[in-house]
Amino acid sequence: MIRYVLVLVFSLAFSPTAFGQERMGPIPAEKMTDSQKKAAADHTAARGSLTGPWSVLVRSPELMGRVRGLSDYVRFNSALPPRLSEFVILITARQWSQAYEWAAHYPLAVKGGLNPEIAKAIGDGRRPHGMAEDEEALYDFCTELLQNRSVSDATYARAVAKFGERALLDTIGLMGHYSLIGMVLNTARTPVVPGESPLLERFPR
Secondary structure: OHHHHHHHHHHHHOOOOOOOOOOOOOOOHHHOOHHHHHHHHHHHHHHOOOOHHHHHHOOOHHHHHHHHHHHHHHHHOOOOOHHHHHHHHHHHHHHOOOHHHHHHHHHHHHHOOOOHHHHHHHHHOOOOOOOOHHHHHHHHHHHHHHHHOOOOHHHHHHHHHHHOHHHHHHHHHHHHHHHHHHHHHHHHOOOOOOOOOOOOOOOOO
């Protein structure tokens, strides 16, 4: 019995969904303020029903609209192709141990052309083997900036030479946006979509 309890406690401690009870779940329509209803309607018209971070952000309608504006650009109009933009999102999701973000973007990354083995290595917290030259330059830039809060001259020069300044700034925009979304989801303890097994494990702390 004691052994069973210890195993259960250990497994829950490192489960990606073991954040405790969800703090900011969806708001029923009848309980929304007028400004929240308008924000929800605007979002639904532009992007579909409120899910994940959007069902949290609707609590601050103006912030939600401004965040969606950034999201629209970095997701759909940045200088990076889908293979690389989703690659950046996965790197950021791993940094925040964000299972919802990972579950949403892992299939998009693979569909966009990212090698699943590279995605798996990122999820495991390993430097991927066999990256293309552009992936390697982007990986080094993103991981240095996220982990060290700065970028070395050599890494910066390589990234600028490969992508140019606009794409590099769009990369920073992607990391900034999905760091914000990761913080929102982690604070709200938003669970992964019911019925889906999280593809991202939390690192032990």
